[in-house]
Amino acid sequence: MKRAMLVLEDGTTIYGRGFGAVGETYGELVFNTSMTGYVESLTDPSYTGQILMSTYPLVGNYGVCNEDYESDSIKASGFVVKELCKTPSNWRSQMDLDTFMEQNGVPGIEGVDTRELTKRIREHGTLKCRIAVYGNEEPDIDSLIQRTIAQPGISECEVVDRVSTRTYKRVYDGQGPEIVVIDCGIKNSIIEQLKARNAGVLLVPFNSTSGEILNAGPDAVLISNGPGDPSTLKHTIATARELVGRVPLFGICLGHQIISLALGAKTYKLKFGHRGANHPVIDCETGRVFITSQNHGFAVDKDSLEGTGLEITMLNPNDWTVEGIRHRELNIHSIQFHPEAGPGPHDTHNLFDNMMTIINRSVSR
Template sequence: MKGYLALEDGTVFEGKAFGATGKRHGEVVFNTGMTGYQEILTDPSYCGQIVTLTYPLVGNYGINDEDFESQRPQVWGFVVREACTIPSNWRSREKLEEFLARYGIIGLEGIDTRALTRRLRSYGTMRGIIATGEQDPDFLVEEARNAPGLSGQQLVPLVTSKKPYIIQGQSYRVVLMDFGVKQNIIRWLQKLGCTVIVVPAQTTAEEILAYNPDGIMLSNGPGDPKDVPYGVETIRNLLGRKPIFGICLGHQLLGRALGADTYKLPFGHRGGNHPVKDLRTGRVYITSQNHGFAIDPDTLDPDIVEVSHINLNDGTVEGLRHKKLPVFSVQYHPEAAPGPTDSEYLFEQFMQLMAEGRQNGLEVDGHATK
C-alpha cells in the first residue's frame, strides 16, 4: 500500500506504508540513534510527534518483552528508509510491522530519509501528515498546514500515570513526578534500592510531601514546558523542602520554577551521541537526548542558580544547579535506553543529596525535619 508524508512547507514524500492504516498529524522530527528503536517508539516524550530515524535499516532485531519505556508505542507516526520484515534476535517476540499495526501506529518506509532529515535540519521541525492509501498530495499539504503545532497541546495528561503507585525498595523514598516517565528512570532508582512512589503530573506539593519522601524526581515528558504550568507551580512549592533531581522536561520545568524562560529549538536534540561539558570539572560526556525545547540562560538569576553543563554542539543549557539548595537537573537522559551510560553517576549524586538531607534535615512548612 502507498504511504505519504506531507510537510507544511509543501514537501511530499511517497513510500510504502506498513503497520496501521489511516491518517495522523504530528510534529515531524528526526533521531540519529543507530539502535534502540523499540525504546524510541515507546518513549512518552515522543507523544505528538512523527519520528524518522536516520539509520537506514530498522526492525532487524524485532520487538522484545524487555525494552519497553512505557506500556505501548507513544509516537504518532514512524518513518524509516527500510523496515526489516525478517528480524533475527533471540529475544525477538514480534515483528516491527506487527507491533505498529497492533497499536494503530502508521509506519512509512522507502522514502529518502536523508533528504527529509536535511530539510528538517535546515528549516526546523515541521507539522506533518502521515497517511496511507491513495491520497491527494496537495490536500495533505493543506492538512499539514492546518494541523495544530506541538505547543498548546495538552500532551502530558495523555502519558502521565492515572493514579499513584509504589514500588517498594530498601533505602530512600523517592517521589517521582510522572510527566511521561521512561521506565529506565524507575529501573535505575530500583537498582539503587529506592522505594519509588510514582505520582501523576498534577499532584500537588502537599500531596507529595505527605508521602514523606527523601527526595523528589522530576521526569521527562512530551511537549512544550509552557503547557505544564501546574507542574511548575508544584515544583516551586517544593523548592527547599526536599532534594530535587530533574531530567529533560523535568529540567525545563525546574528552570521555569526558578524564574527562567524556555524556548523552542530549531530541530531539537534527538540521538545518543550528543557531547555535553560539565563546567565544574571540564569533563565531556556523550549523552542520550530527546527534546525540542531549552532553557534561556539569559533569564536565569545568577544569584540563585548556575548553569552546570552545556551542549558542545550549540552551546545550549544542559544542566542547572541551585547555589543554596540541594536541587539540580540535566537536559539529557542519564538513564539512557537507548544510548551511552556515561552520566549514570548523576543518580549517585542524587542519592548523596538524599543522604545529606536525612542527616542534616530540610525544612517542611517552616519546621526543620530534624
C-alpha cells in the same frame, strides 16, 4: 502491499510504502540519529505528539523485544524510515517491527529519502506533517495538505496529560530513601535505575499539588522527562515552585526545564532539537566530556538564569545549550539529557549515585 504518503506543512508530498496500521496520523516531524534503539524510542513517552524519523537507513533488523519497552505501548504518532527489515534475526526478537506497529495502531512509511528530509529539517526547523497509509484508493492530496497546515503545533497540544499516571502508583518498595516522582511521561529505564539503588518509588500525576506530594512523606522529589512545551505546564511549574526549599528537588529533561521555569528562568524551542545517543556534554567543573542520550525540542535560556539562584553545571559543546543546573544554596539539581541512557551510552549512570548521595545526606541531617 500498503501504499503511503507523507505530507509536510509546506505542501511537500512524498510517496512510499506503508507499514504498521492503515489510516492517518499527524504530528511534528523530528529525527533521531541513533543507530539502534528504535523500540525504546517508539515507546518513549517524550515522543508523544511527534512523528519519529530514523536517520539510520535500515530499521527493524533485530526485531522487537518487550524488555526494551520504555512504556506500555508505542507513544510516537508515526514512524518514517528509509528501509524496513521484515525478516529480523535476533534471539531476543518476539515479532517484527511491522507487526508491532500494526498491533499498536500506529502507521509508518518506508522508502523515504530520510537523508534529504533530515537536511530539510536542519535547515528549516521541525515541520508539522501527516502520514496516510492506504490500500488502492489514494486520499485527496489537497485535503491532506490543508489538514496538515491546520493541525495544532506541539505547543498547542496537551501531550503530558496523555502519558502521566492518573493515580498515585507505588512502583517499588525500596529500603532506601523515598522518592516521589512527578510523572510527566517517565521512561521505564529511569524507574529501573532508581530501583537498582533500592529507592522507594511513588509515581504521582503531573498535576498533583505540593501539599499532596509532601503528605506522601518524600525524602526527595524527581520531576521526570516527558513530551511537549514545558511552558504550557503551569500547574506543574507552580507545584515545583512551592516545593523549592522544602524537599530535595531533581529534574530530568522536561523536569529540568520545569524546575528552571519555576525559579524564574525561561525556555525556548530549539530549531530541530537534540535526539540521539551521541551528544557530548561538558562538566563545567572538571572539564570532562560525557557522551549522552538526548531527546528534547526545548532548552533553558542560559541568559535568563541570572538572579534565579541557579548556576550551570553542564553545557553542550555543539551549540552551548544548558545541560545541567544546580542551586547555589538549596538541594536542587537537574539535567537536560537522559542519564539512564535507554538506549545509549552508560557514561552518566553515576549521576543517579550522586543523586542518592545528596538525598542520603539530607535525610541524615
